[in-house]
Amino acid sequence: MTELSDEALLAGMAVGDEQAAVAFVRRYQRRAFGLAMSMLGDAQAAEDVAQEALLRVWRHAPVFDARRGSAATWVLAITRNLAVDALRLRRSTPVDPSNLALLRQVSTDSSPDEAVDSWAAADLGLVRALRELPVEQRRALVLAAVYGLTSEAVSRHESIPVGTAKTRIRTALVKLRRALDQPAVEP
Secondary structure, eight states, X not given: OTTSOHHHHHHHHHTTOHHHHHHXXXXXXXXXXXXXXXXXXXXXXXXXXXXXXXXXXXXXXXGOOGGGOOHHHXXXXXXXXXHHHHXXXXXXXXXXXXXXXXXXXXXXXSSHHHHHHHHHHOOTHHHHHHHHSOHHHHHHHHHHHTSOOOHHHHHHHHTOOHHHHHHHHHHHHHHHHHHHHSOOXXX
């Protein structure tokens, strides 16, 4: 089974082949755990996320479509999304924008060369633009965009009126759009 491609193992999982499932899980358990650990910094939480990710892969193996991306990308995307959900549940305060950049930089590339190319092309302008926002606007935007809070929830979290929360979020988005639309100036 170890010589079979990821897609072949997924196809086997889809039809209930236990050996294919075991081979696939063995192939991806360390990568899923490593990604979750790098994002969460907690071994127990990372183990839970990796286990849930591989369980979801098993459940959804019949709908995997290799035309939309590789199996590795699919598994790691599921793992990343679960880790982000775990972070949202665990943290009640916004994260520093530089930490958001680290989450973006977790590599799902299949080779070191691809990773280098991806990182070299990464747009760090977003981090710079976030840092330039006033603290209140940055907090409101991160609460809304990263944690998925509504403007009403941002209002309660920050102890401000709903209108103020909406204004801070909207103003921050406009400023980010302007900052990202401008060509970068080299120092």
